[in-house]
Amino acid sequence: MKKFFLISILGIILPLSALAQEWDTQISNDSIAFASVFAGNFSLLLSIVIGIIATFLVFRAASKLGGGLFGSVLNYIGVGMLLIVLGTISTVVDPWFVGFWFSIISTVFSATGYIFMVIGANKLLRGIMNA
Numbered sequence: 333m334k335k336f337f338l339i340s341i342l343g344i345i346l347p348l349s350a351l352a353q354e355w356d357t358q359i360s361n362d363s364i365a366f367a368s369v370f371a372g373n374f375s376l377l378l379s380i381v382i383g384i385i386a387t388f389l390v391f392r393a394a395s396k397l398g399g400g401l402f403g404s405v406l407n408y409i410g411v412g413m414l415l416i417v418l419g420t421i422s423t424v425v426d427p428w429f430v431g432f433w434f435s436i437i438s439t440v441f442s443a444t445g446y447i448f449m450v451i452g453a454n455k456l457l458r459g460i461m462n463a
Contacts, residue, residue: 408452
């Protein structure tokens, strides 16, 4: 299981880091401008990696809890997190694809992800209030 997890993380990080090297950077003689571009790209890629790892851990915890209240709530939260990560990834690859529909995919993924998280929180609240 750990080998699969590491291979999947490396399979995601390596292509993204290769794509990160192809991003257009502003040419400037100021070293601060280069540092800010690197920090922006690095934080975006780091948020994607952390989101993927956190989503994996949430789904793993949901499967260990089974089909109870907390397990189903974590499944909703995990699906929401996965959709938000997909929205962030679509933001990274958006400059390489042209078209109106592809440009709104990030917004649709993020909005749907937050809706799933709200459904999970509402389900938890109803479960706690009914108990």
